[in-house]
Amino acid sequence: MKNWRTLFTSVSLIAFASGASAAELNIYAWSGEVPQEIVDDFAKETGITVTFDTYDSNETMMAKLSAGASGYDLIEPSQYTVQVLAKQGLLKELDHTKIPNLGNLGAPFREVSFDPGQKWSVPYIWGTTGFAYNEDCVKTPPTSWKALWDPQYEGRIYMLDNMLAAYIAGLQVNGFKAGTTNAEEIEKATQSLIEQKKVLGGYNSTNFGDLVASGEACIVQGWNGSIAQVMATNPNVKYVIPDEGGSMWIDGFAIPASAKNVEEAYKFIDYIMRPEVAAKAADLSKSATVIDEAKALLPKEVAENAAIYPPEDKLMKADFILDVGDATKLYQDGWTKVKTAQ
């Protein structure tokens, strides 16, 4: 009798598994933030066929979504991007009953200013925007954005090729807050960024970590995750949150309104919020997790890495960029001027 039941269970399991193999999920996430291993583990566990693409700016992702059917079922926008996408009606309202692991979120991430009630997005990881330097080339440890204007590193300074990120440095070096909507402040920052071009090697938001690790660059503006990844193999690379503040960001998961495989998207969100999965993802991507229980599972060198978990006083000073609304145009015109200046 018992054997019969086992046989019946395994037969139905096989039937279920073969049925599930038709399921698909198309993920579009920040490069370097969702490790391929996590995606593969998920695919193996659920039998869902996962297609995984990456981007290196929120704007690129938004452009694909607003151009119409993008084919993506799950995206990973940053905080201000959640606001913009929600305003455009490009996101699906989340059904919290489909994310049982939602309760695993750490206290600071349960109620976030950019998405009250977690209506549109669920935080995944957080981090900072600052800069990294290579000790082989930079002898006195810099603490200010001013180092990225220093002529002694001419040709070996790189800025993120990302409008809002570049303006964090441009605004803060002038003493203004990142994400301002004040036209005069933006204009001053534009002038500073134009002036900076004389000493720049270039703009890069894809492999800035490699640039500073290889010594091609002395100083690069960067997001901490990619920097912490190269720090793991090259101890000469140091990450700095500048005295002026830098910025803090939260990247989370959201489901586009045009998504076709919604159930699978929920499954992935819930999967990556399991403490052990979140810990593995945080360890591989060298990013800070939003799941408290996951942090406890992390190896010491990650959990105590100041590039990943900066001291509280640094975080208190960091700016948090929200949607700048109509000021977007001021930033865009300024950025075009910066990019065309000779």
Add this chain to the structure above:
Amino acid sequence: MTAARRGNLVTLALLAPSLLSAILLLVIPILIVIAFSFAEQDTYGGAKFGFTLTSYRELFQSIYLPIFVNSLQLAAVSTLVCLLVGYPIAYFIALRAGRYAGILLALLLIPFWIDFIVRMSAWMVLLGRNGTINSALLGLGFIEQPIRMIGTYPAVLVGMLYAFLPTTVLPIHAALNGLDRRLLEAADDLGATPLQSFWRVTFPLSLPGVMAAILFVFVPAMGVYAIPVLLGGGKSIILGNLIVQLFLDFRNIPLGAAVSVVLLAISSVIIVCYMRVLRSVEEARA
């Protein structure tokens, strides 16, 4: 049905596949781009179809003008560099290489079977601070400090030269290859020095090839995107980069479409000029 009409129908039937694909893959997309260039834009990146000249008005604002100047300048300098390097190569292959000509042409073309971005990444490795060229120069003791090459204008020109060399060499080679050698013998017999026979016989006869080469380099050079980013550090943007920036970074589809339309218009004007000049050259020869 008359024979003439039947002939027309047969021609049409034979042309149908290419005509259809040209309409489907070329004409319709261009019409869509043109339609978008007249659309309206909202702050959050939506484009509403309509008829407004806002995008074109914005385009001729002063902040975009430097990009047009940069693009034309880069295209012109790249074309010149390609000609200076490509002409001697084409000349050698067509008139001096003899039975090795085929092999040389193949060597010129084979690298172009590899993906463009991969080849440009190879240049990043070559020109990098710890790259092949710097290591070699340092090892041989020619330099004390690595030379900075990535992120400079010359690096962009090297990339442009590399990318467009085959399109320069091939048309010039074709023109020189068809050259009637007896003309050169005649020039020689009549006492012309080698330099004189080059300037008065070979070069004028290769002009159609040179002009085709100019066209094949100048027009696509204005729209390149990857070379200024990968080798130039993205510090000097040209029209190709502006289009990407407008579509992807600024989500301003109408303005991006307007830039594309203007780029298309500039290219068309150049092609029309080319055809005019070519005709007058041919008429002068006849």
